Each structure stands twice: as structure tokens, then as C-alpha cells.
Amino acid sequence: MVLRVDHVCKEYRGGVRANDDISIRVNAGQVYGLLGHNGAGKTTLVNQVAGLIRPTSGTIRIGDGDPVADPGFAHRVCSVQPQAQVPLMGVTPRQAITLVARIRGAGRAEAATATQRLLEALDITEWADTPAERLSGGVRRLAAYCLAAVRPGQVIVLDEPSNDVDPVRRRLLWQQVRSLADDGAAVLLVTHNLTEVERILDRLSVLAHGRVVAEGTVADLRAGAGPALRLDVSLSAGTEEPAVPAFAAQPPRRDRQRLVYALDTAEAVAATEWAARMQAAGAVEDFSLYPMRVEDIYLALEEHQPATDEEVNDVVAP
Ligand SMILES: Nc1ncnc2c1ncn2[C@@H]1O[C@H](COP(=O)(O)OP(=O)(O)OP(=O)(O)O)[C@@H](O)[C@H]1O
Numbered sequence: 001m002v003l004r005v006d007h008v009c010k011e012y013r014g015g016v017r018a019n020d021d022i023s024i025r026v027n028a029g030q031v032y033g034l035l036g037h038n039g040a041g042k043t044t045l046v047n048q049v050a051g052l053i054r055p056t057s058g059t060i061r062i063g064d065g066d067p068v069a070d071p072g073f074a075h076r077v078c079s080v081q082p083q084a085q086v087p088l089m090g091v092t093p094r095q096a097i098t099l100v101a102r103i104r105g106a107g108r109a110e111a112a113t114a115t116q117r118l119l120e121a122l123d124i125t126e127w128a129d130t131p132a133e134r135l136s137g138g139v140r141r142l143a144a145y146c147l148a149a150v151r152p153g154q155v156i157v158l159d160e161p162s163n164d165v166d167p168v169r170r171r172l173l174w175q176q177v178r179s180l181a182d183d184g185a186a187v188l189l190v191t192h193n194l195t196e197v198e199r200i201l202d203r204l205s206v207l208a209h210g211r212v213v214a215e216g217t218v219a220d221l222r223a224g225a226g227p228a229l230r231l232d233v234s235l236s237a238g239t240e241e242p243a244v245p246a247f248a249a250q251p252p253r254r255d256r257q258r259l260v261y262a263l264d265t266a267e268a269v270a271a272t273e274w275a276a277r278m279q280a281a282g283a284v285e286d287f288s289l290y291p292m293r294v295e296d297i298y299l300a301l302e303e304h305q306p307a308t309d310e311e312v313n314d315v316v317a318p
Contacts, residue, residue, distance in 0.1 A: 002027060002028045002154055002186040003024075003025065003026040003186050003188070004059075005022060005023055005024045005025075005048075006059045007021050007059070008023070008058030009021055009056045010048060010053070010210075011056045017210050018041045018044040019041045019045055020210035020211045021058075022041070022205075022210075024205055026155075026187075026188060028185065029202075030187065030202040030203060031178060031180075031202050032202065032203050032204065033197060033203070034046065034189065035191070035194060035204060035205070035207070035298055036206055037208060040207040040209065041210040041211075042159070042190045043083050045207070046157045049155065050075075050155075050157050051074025051078065052071075052074075062154065062155055078154075079148040079149065079153045079155070079157070080156075080157045081144050081147070081157065082144075083159040083190070085141065086140070086143075088135075088144075090131070091131070093129075093132065093135070093139070093143040094115055094129055096132070097115040097143065097150050098111045098112055098115045101114050104150070105151065106151050111151075114151065116128075118149060118150055121176055122142045122145070122176065123168070127143075138164040138166055140164075141163055141164050145158065145161045145176075149176065153185070154185060154186060155188065156188070157188045158188070158189050158191075160191055162174075171196075174196060177189060178200040189201070194293070194294045194295040195293055198295075201294075202217065203216060203217050204294070206221075206297075206298060208302070213301055221294065221297050222292055222297065225296070226262055227262040227263050227264045227292070228291060229263050229264070229268060229289060229290070230261065230262060230290055230296055231248075231260070231261040231263060231271045231289050232287060232288050233258070233261070235258075235259065235283065236257075236282055236284060236285050241259065242283070247261070247263050247267035247270040247271045248267075248271075249262045262296075275287040
């Protein structure tokens with residue numbers, strides 16, 4: 001076990017309870033996802049792991065070390081890509097990444113090779129020697145990822161590493177994140193890109209209002225989330241929502257003209273035929289049937305959460 005977080009609470013000055021009794025475990029070789037709404041407490045949690053802020057109560061251990069009592073230890077064993085853009089100034093990505101590799105103990109040739117390998121893997125060699133002030137937001141973000149990944153510690157914290165990154169390079173990024181864990185690191189990944197990261201996660205927690213509201217492998221969360229399939233239907237403009245069809249396990253989730261029905265695998269044919277008939281009649285623009293995704297589980301959990309911290313306080317107040 002590389003990382004153990006036990007009953008961690010963090011209350012900021014002013015009384016905001018950003019983490020409320022959080023316990024998680026992350027092993028070497030795992031990518032552990034932290035999901036949750038804006039303000040759920042994800043960044044607060046990972047910054048405590050990285051020794052950047054102190055918990056109000058609870059314990060954190062990385063191996064046998066204590067990143068709270070000894071932030072210097074945390075800084076040595078954790079590699080962090082912060083949520084905010086890294087203020088790279090006066091250097092090129094290649095210079096900055098090579099320098100970090102050297103500071104972390106790589107020899108000159110090793111640092112140069114590792115830097116080149118990362119730049120190529122993320123397809124950003126074109127900007128490797130461009131002064132950082134002239135980089136686009138996405139390339140800057142990828143360069144910041146390289147700073148964390150070039151000679152990583154045992155624990156790697158990546159706080160929304162894909163913000164501003166284009167879809168093709170996001171795919172490359174997720175492959176790299178997966179290989180960091182495959183090489184033996186424990187990776188804590190904060191992201192809102194649920195569908196994209198689903199395949200690379202070993203376990204995940206969903207946080208809401210500072211608490212863990214779901215935890216496990218993707219398969220665990222799927223098993224606890226009801227019917228296995230989803231039918232996504234886009235209604236044609238002006239079409240009323242149809243009566244709930246017999247194949248649907250419950251009323252659909254609605255997002256403007258888009259309806260998402262939950263259904264059991266046995267209902268797949270009935271659902272597809274219904275949607276095709278609706279499309280032929282002009283009521284439906286397009287539709288797709290797919291296995292339940294982490295995003296569906298997440299949205300279902302969100303629907304059952306109180307909307308605000310005040311409502312949480314109402315719920316937990318005696
Ligand atoms: N330094 C601070 N002082 C006071 N409150 C803070 C501070 N930092 C964060 N908060 C509050 O703590 C709560 C959790 O914030 P945090 O940044 O950890 O959430 P998050 O899940 O990372 O959100 P996002 O997805 O928007 O980045 C929020 O209510 C936030 O406003």
C-alpha cells in the first residue's frame with residue numbers, strides 16, 4: 001500500500017469544510033480517479049497528500065512516511081501537476097523538463113532522453129524549443145504534465161491535467177498516465193473527463209460536498225448502479241417527451257432534447273426497435289445504445305446529492 005488517507009477532514013479558515021472524513025487507499029501500479037462537482041474537495045485532498053496544506057484532522061501515510069508531519073518528505077516522494085497553470089517563464093519546455101529531471105537525480109544524457117521521449121509521446125516536439133511565454137494553453141498544460149512525469153516519485157498527483165488539451169493529445173496523455181502506473185507509481189488523477197479516463201482507472205472515488213459518496217473499481221460502481229445499458233435519444237425539435245416505454249427501467253434522465261433511458265441487457269432489442277420506429281416517424285433525430293459509463297453513474301449520484309453545502313449542513317445537522 002503506497003498511499004493511505006484515513007478520516008481526513010479539512011476546514012478552511014472561515015468555516016468551509018472542504019473534506020469531511022475522507023478515507024482512501026492507493027496501491028503502487030494503480031491509477032486512482034477522484035471525481036466530483038466543482039468545489040467537491042478534490043484539490044484540497046490531493047494538496048494534503050502532496051504536503052502542500054495540512055489536514056484539520058485525520059492521517060495520511062505514504063509508505064511509512066507522514067507527509068503532514070514532514071512536508072519535505074512529501075515533496076520528495078510526490079510528483080505534482082497542480083490544477084493552476086505552471087508559471088513557466090524564460091525557458092522552453094525542453095529546458096524546464098530536462099532541468100526538473102536533473103534536479104530529481106537523472107544524469108545529463110538520461111534527462112535529455114527522458115525529456116525527448118515524453119515530448120514525442122505527447123506529440124509536442126514542435127514546441128519543445130519555443131519560449132514558454134509563446135505556448136498555447138494546451139501545450140503549456142502538457143509541458144506541466146511532463147514536469148511531473150519526467151522522473152516521478154512514488155506518488156503522482158495530476159490535478160485536471162487535460163484542461164485545454166485537444167482530443168487527440170488527450171488520448172496520448174491518458175496512455176502516458178496509464179503507463180506511469182504500469183511502471184509502478186501510485187497515480188492520483190483528478191479529472192472531469194469521465195468517459196475518456198474510464199478505461200485507465202483502477203479505482204475511483206466520487207466526492208460530493210467534501211465526502212466520498214461512492215468508491216471502488218469501475219466494475220464495482222457499475223454493479224451498484226442498476227441496469228447495464230443506456231439508450232441515448234435526441235428528440236426532434238418540437239417533439240414532446242414520449243410516455244416512458246416498457247423497456248425502460250425508470251423514467252429517463254433529460255437534458256433539453258436529449259433523453260437517456262436505463263435498461264437491462266435483455267431489453268436491448270426492444271429499445272433499439274422502439275428508437276428506430278421513433279426515428280422513422282420523425283420524432284427522434286438520432287439514438288445510440290451503449291453500456292453504462294462512469295459518467296452515467298456519476299450523473300445518477302449527483303442527482304441524489306443535495307445541491308449546496310448549506311443543504312448538506314441541513315442534512316447533517318442534529
Ligand atoms: N484556501 C481556501 N480557503 C477557503 N476555502 C477554500 C480554499 N480552497 C478551497 N476552498 C473551498 O473548499 C471547497 C473545496 O474546494 P476544492 O478546490 O478542493 O474543490 P475541487 O473539488 O477541487 O473543485 P474544482 O473541481 O472546481 O477544482 C470549495 O468550497 C472551495 O471554495
